[in-house]
Amino acid sequence: MTQHGPLGVAVIGTGKMGADHVRRINEVVSGARVTAVVDVDAERVKAVADGIEGCTAYTDPAAAMAAADVDAVLIASPGPAHEAALLTAFEHDLPVLCEKPLTPDAASALRVMEAEQRLGHRRVQVGFMRRYDAEYTKLKTLLDSGELGRTLMLHNRHRNASIPSGFTNANLVNDSLVHEMDVTRWLLGQEITSVTVLRPRPSSHAPEGLDDPQFVVFETDGGAVVDVEVFLNCGFGYQVQAEAVCERGSARIGDAHDLLVNTAGRWGGTIAQDFVERFADAYDREVQAWVDATRRGEVTGPSVWDGYAAAAVCEAGVRSQSEGGRVEVELVDRPAFYR
Numbered sequence: 001m002t003q004h005g006p007l008g009v010a011v012i013g014t015g016k017m018g019a020d021h022v023r024r025i026n027e028v029v030s031g032a033r034v035t036a037v038v039d040v041d042a043e044r045v046k047a048v049a050d051g052i053e054g055c056t057a058y059t060d061p062a063a064a065m066a067a068a069d070v071d072a073v074l075i076a077s078p079g080p081a082h083e084a085a086l087l088t089a090f091e092h093d094l095p096v097l098c099e100k101p102l103t104p105d106a107a108s109a110l111r112v113m114e115a116e117q118r119l120g121h122r123r124v125q126v127g128f129m130r131r132y133d134a135e136y137t138k139l140k141t142l143l144d145s146g147e148l149g150r151t152l153m154l155h156n157r158h159r160n161a162s163i164p165s166g167f168t169n170a171n172l173v174n175d176s177l178v179h180e181m182d183v184t185r186w187l188l189g190q191e192i193t194s195v196t197v198l199r200p201r202p203s204s205h206a207p208e209g210l211d212d213p214q215f216v217v218f219e220t221d222g223g224a225v226v227d228v229e230v231f232l233n234c235g236f237g238y239q240v241q242a243e244a245v246c247e248r249g250s251a252r253i254g255d256a257h258d259l260l261v262n263t264a265g266r267w268g269g270t271i272a273q274d275f276v277e278r279f280a281d282a283y284d285r286e287v288q289a290w291v292d293a294t295r296r297g298e299v300t301g302p303s304v305w306d307g308y309a310a311a312a313v314c315e316a317g318v319r320s321q322s323e324g325g326r327v328e329v330e331l332v333d334r335p336a337f338y339r
């Protein structure tokens with residue numbers, strides 16, 4: 001059904017990402033406004049709501065989703081809280097933009113997929129925002145055109161200047177590497193069939209409990225080999241790069257040297273410091289696309305199947321970290337509902 005007035009959105013989780021999405025919905029995106037914010041941290045959520053006219057603060061996601069002025073939900077709580085929020089949204093048949101990861105393990109992702117199928121229609125867009133990034137979309141268009149022939153390999157680098165304390169090896173897979181899992185599946189149109197995680201001797205800046213960096217290899221059902229360097233405390237900036245090596249050429253994104261300066265015997269540019277800066281445009285386009293589709297009564301973008309497929313690859317990645325070696329991905333057949 002088409003929505004005529006602005007979409008009333010409940011934002012669940014008002015930490016770094018949720019607060020940025022609240023700003024985005026109210027100040028950047030058209031056709032929506034934040035009518036509810038939810039956080040288990042009562043002080044934080046009140047502070048966010050206080051700045052917004054007509055916005056109510058909640059500490060219970062279910063209470064917010066039952067409110068009459070809530071038409072749609074943006075989930076930006078930590079991954080382990082996503083399943084419960086998604087299932088509650090389904091009870092109210094609300095459209096959802098769910099931040100990645102859909103859920104942190106394949107079994108819970110499968111439960112969400114089954115619940116959405118029981119609803120009988122798609123309700124969820126998963127927040128794999130790189131699909132909305134201008135550089136990634138150009139690379140996808142080029143690869144799809146066939147100009148360079150078949151893609152043989154994909155080399156990726158995923159570097160964060162630093163990450164919050166408490167980040168574990170499993171977080172590296174579920175929260176960071178999950179982006180390359182989605183990008184690989186999306187760019188190549190292939191499923192990932194195995195994961196191998198290798199760990200060099202850690203950087204002396206690696207925090208307790210995290211082997212940093214890690215080097216990961218994916219194999220796909222189309223015969224491609226994909227490598228990913230994940231380095232979460234590289235110190236110098238936020239860098240996401242991808243190079244596709246194809247039969248008739250290669251194509252690379254993420255150098256971000258749109259401004260090169262020559263001065264005092266040196267040349268160079270600047271490096272973004274975090275994802276909010278590097279992917280600002282991608283988040284804006286992602287949320288606008290979600291609002292537009294929702295107002296048209298449609299669901300577009302990465303689906304629960306994409307979220308589940310990535311979760312299954314994550315599970316193999318976490319097993320490779322703990323058991324060592326190459327681990328095969330176990331994936332259920334793709335339901336016709338998601339074709």
Ligand SMILES: NC(=O)c1ccc[n+]([C@@H]2O[C@H](COP(=O)([O-])OP(=O)(O)OC[C@H]3O[C@@H](n4cnc5c(N)ncnc54)[C@H](O)[C@@H]3O)[C@@H](O)[C@H]2O)c1
Pocket residue numbers: 012013014015016017018038039040041044061075076077078079081099100101127129175275279
């Ligand atoms: N797409 C991206 O590039 C990107 C970037 C960062 C984070 N994320 C994702 O966004 C989500 C949030 O990440 P973040 O960095 O903002 O985390 P954060 O820790 O900064 O914020 C999470 C917030 O959720 C609240 N919270 C915890 N449990 C909750 C619950 N059950 N219900 C409601 N609120 C709850 C916390 O109190 C906190 O305020 C995660 O899924 C993360 O993977 C995506």
Ligand SMILES: O[C@H]1[C@H](O)[C@@H](O)[C@H](O)[C@@H](O)[C@H]1O
Pocket residue numbers: 160163175176179275
């Ligand atoms: O949750 C964040 C986010 O998804 C970023 O895009 C990624 O670069 C970080 O490594 C991860 O911790």
